[in-house]
Amino acid sequence: MNHEHTPVEQAAAWIKESASTVVFTGAGMSTESGIPDFRSKKGLWTKTDPMEVASTEAMNEQYDLFHEFYTLRFKTLERCHPHMGHEILAEWERRGLVDAIATQNVDGFHQQAGSQKVYELHGALKKVCCIDNGHQATPDDFIIGNRCVCGSRLRPGVVLFGEMLPQDAWEKAIEVIQQASVLLVIGTSLQVSPVNQLPLMTAGKTIFINQEMVPAASGYDLVIKGKAGDMICHLNDLLCGGSS
Template sequence: MLEQLQQIKNWLEESRHTVVLTGAGMSTESGLADFRSKSGWWQQIDPRTVATTEALTHNYQLFQQFYSARIHALADITPHEGHRILADWQKRGLVQHIATQNVDGLHTLAGSHNVDELHGSIRSVRCQKCHAAAEMSSFLANEACRCGGRLRPNVVLFGENLPQQAWNSTLSHMKAAQLVIVIGTSLEVYPVSQLPHMTNGKTAYINLEIEQSHFDIMLKEKAGEALKIIDALL
């Protein structure tokens, strides 16, 4: 493992354009459950019943309860050392871009800038009908918008398109990358799963469950632990 981490460290120092792509496994060390591991959200709840436009339209009570529980779960969650290391690497010019499938906002809270949130953010709310911004407290209280529409978090639901600006920005950075580090994601969700294929640079994959085979380095490790070792080597 140390040899692989040393190689990632070397690539990081040599690369002039490094992109980091993170998923739910990046946040588990902060105390958040992931989605597709054996103990993740989707082993307990079928996403097709809650995280969809159909649920928003036809089963709003379940939709509102599910996302309210996720929002409340974030109340005492803070970024871990791995988040802070990535933010520091950005400031030092070692990382040029961070993209994430996570909706928790922990990269930004850790000090990262210009983070592309490919699946949106659970920390803000809008009306599904008129698209006006709304107060989080109104959503948690199960209130409707002034126009009568249903409130929802600004997350990407199954069946919805990704935010175009975030997608185009990340795609551009991927094509320019000399190094792509993918951390804590199973890469099962399209179209984000295709992003690592968009680079001609070196690729490293860090995840507790290795289900990919097309990376130059594949490391079965916790995100924060791997990042701390690489940072120490730097």
């Protein structure tokens, strides 16, 4: 009697057979750690549209508002930690099941959980530097409102609206995604350009995991509806017998 695979069983089978698996993560990977998704109606920021505050225009022309917004993000990050899903992905890398992670997230949780090869497509919140010259500073310097030794104001190391993506991370992500046998896309609305084009660049099998279904998911080989952490744990049970 033939056993029909569930989507999670099929995903596990593909990952097991894969010569190279790459993971691409978005905001849905971090919401389970307590990081708010700014696109949701229950978003953290109600004073104004986060998409406007997280811009070069706000940084240059409304610095106080910009500073307040990112100070709140830093303070939220202090209370949050990687979840089991992050830890499992790091373990998969150690076991050779995953080659690399490309992420839209700026919280650094993949590295905190132990993942080594992580391409941060939207930068990293904690990599604070000065606006004028790129001199490095600390998150505390930013929160307190200190200026750089050169006199410039400080900013977090994230890609703002109106800025280019970090070229190195972008090019490396494209390279590994193009070579992937399996691309596992987790927790992204696929709305943010240009990173939403990355999954289209693989010739490998594509798996989409998200709590909500989005129109772009229709082009994937396999779609799994559910929370990122839960589905990664489920996959891990099938791949590694539950050890993490």
